[in-house]
Structure formats: C-alpha cells, structure tokens
Amino acid sequence: MSVNDVVEIAFDVPGWPPIKNEALSLLSANHQQHDRVRTLLEAAAIASQAVAWTVTDRVVGLDVTVRAPLGRPAGDATNYLGGIGDVLQDKSNPVNLDLSHLGPLQEVALYLDDRQITQVRYDVEPADSPSYSVRVVVLRSP
Numbered sequence: 785m786s787v788n789d790v791v792e793i794a795f796d797v798p799g800w801p802p803i804k805n806e807a808l809s810l811l812s813a814n815h816q817q818h819d820r821v822r823t824l825l826e827a828a829a830i831a832s833q834a835v836a837w838t839v840t841d842r843v844v845g846l847d848v849t850v851r852a853p854l855g856r857p858a859g860d861a862t863n864y865l866g867g868i869g870d871v872l873q874d875k876s877n878p879v880n881l882d883l884s885h886l887g888p889l890q891e892v893a894l895y896l897d898d899r900q901i902t903q904v905r906y907d908v909e910p911a912d913s914p915s916y917s918v919r920v921v922v923l924r925s926p
Contacts, residue, residue, distance in 0.1 A: 790838075793894060794847075794919040795831035797824055801850065801916050803859040804866035811875065813885040817867065824871050825889040828918070832892065839874055839893045840922055845903035847919040851911035858914070861906045868918060869898035894920045 802810050802820040810817050831837070848868060850857045857864070874893040875883055883890040895901070903923060 790835050791922040793831050793835055793837045795827050796915060796917050797827040798915050799823055800858050800914045801864040802867035802871055803863045804870055805863045809881055810867055810870055811881060811883055821871050825892045828872060829892045840895050843902050843923045844895050844900050845921045845923050846901045847905040849907045849909060849917045851909050851915045855910040857908055865904060869901055873898045
C-alpha cells in the first residue's frame with residue numbers, strides 16, 4: 785500500500801440493509817430486496833467518488849451499525865452482514881446473472897470478494913426511523 789492509498793470508506797444508508805436469506809441472488813432484478821440493494825449501491829457509489837476509493841484486493845474489516853425503531857431491527861445480524869457483504873463485492877463477472885437492470889451501479893464495488901472480510905463489527909442503535917452505516921477498512925496485505 786502506498787502512502788496515498790485510501791484505507792477506509794464510510795457512509796450512511798437510509799432504510800434497512802438488504803437481507804441475504806434465500807438462494808436467489810440479491811442482485812437479481814426480481815429479488816424482493818432489489819430496492820435495498822440499489823439504495824446501498826447508490827450510497828457506496830457517492831462515498832467511493834468522494835474519497836477516490838478503488839476496489840481493493842486486500843483484507844478488509846466491515847463495520848455495520850443498524851439504527852432501528854424501538855432498537856429492534858427487522859432482520860438479524862448475519863443476514864444483514866451477508867447481504868451487505870455480497871452487494872459491495874465486485875460484480876464484473878457474474879455467473880449466469882444479468883445485471884443490466886442495475887445500469888452503472890453494477891460497477892460499484894469496495895472489494896473483489898467478500899471472502900476478504902476477516903474482521904466484522906455489528907451494532908444496533910435505537911432511532912426514529914431505520915437506517916444504517918457501513919465502514920470498510922483495509923487491514924493489511926492479503
């Protein structure tokens with residue numbers, strides 16, 4: 785890593801995170817989580833542009849804070865983390881999946897593969913309406 789490399793990206797997203805809880809890919813055009821996927825990709829795209837983030841091949845940490853009415857999220861931690869992890873990985877070579885419905889959002893990625901995530905932090909905070917924060921930090925060389 786050079787001195788000028790960006791080693792962290794963080795952003796807020798309105799609504800609930802996408803939930804990974806079925807065999808159908810979250811990135812499918814007809815998935816019930818489609819709107820949540822688009823919202824996450826839009827927020828990641830804006831943040832990536834703001835900090836000049838480039839897709840990393842290094843090991844990363846993922847921090848997620850879900851803000852929930854009454855302090856109770858609609859889903860569970862593992863399904864949220866799995867959904868966020870999948871959506872933010874590289875989508876340039878999908879297997880048997882047409883991503884054209886995402887338009888330019890199909891190019892939004894923070895890391896090559898969610899297997900690069902070796903450290904996770906998940907928190908829930910009470911709030912008036914659902915939203916969440918995502919932070920990805922480059923930890924070390926692969």
